[in-house]
Amino acid sequence: MNTIPKVIHYCWFGGKEKPQLIKECINSWKVKLPDYKIIEWSEKNFKIEEFDFTQKAYKAKKWAFVADYCRIWVLYNYGGIYLDTDMEVLKTLDEFITNEAFAGIERDKIINAAILGAKAKNDFIKNVIDYYNNINFIDYLDDLGKMAIPLIITELATHEGYKGNKKIENVRNIITIYPKEYFYPKNHSWERANVTKNTYTIHHYEGSWRSKSKIGKSKLKQILINIFGYERIIKLTDQLKK
Secondary structure, eight states: OOOOOSEEEEEOOSOOOOOHHHHHHHHHHHHHOTTSEEEEESTTTSOGGGSHHHHHHHHTTOHHHHHHHHHHHHHHHHOEEEEOTTEEEOSOOGGGTTSSEEEEEEETTEEEEEEEEEOTTOHHHHHHHHHHHTSOGGGGTTOGGGGOHHHHHHHHHHHTTOOOOSSOEEETTTEEEEOHHHHOSOSSTTSOOOOOTTOOEEEOOOOTTSOHHHHHHHHHHHHHHHHHOHHHHHHHHHHHHO
């Protein structure tokens, strides 16, 4: 049977030392996926200058957006499973490699790409590459959120017939979308993960593309949780929203 290759791809652009959380997540891949090959993509083996989008994103030092394009290019050309470096793996991903491609709902109808698997030359992945090749990175520099890869993938999947019904959804046999509990059992870095028997990964939301103020707020909330307790801070947050 032709399956998605047992290869984990991840990106690390910019050359900085990996934080402890990232090291722990990558180690979880090695422990839970011992029969998978792991490939790091960086300036050393990805030709940034060949693509207008990555060239401009790299010049702006927006490493996460270089990684957005790189993951799609790598999956289209080689196949495999892409993981964000802040994705913790809880158990084997073998269940998903028979798909043509797969991803998961992060919240509401939004599909994230912190885990994204595909066979080489997949039609949906080709659509994503084409999308990137037809936009100008500089046009979005003042509002990078509009260019976040979850929005792009969700838009393209919806165009193909994706409904977002919170069930396992095979979209035209080119990509299968899994419910939130499979890959994204929490919404923020500071939240507790709602792990179920169907949970395979946890996204820890390191969020290198976010503004410093948003990252700072997440870290502050985590500190408050550590001091006052999770339930008390969540209750206070809910009250402030009203």
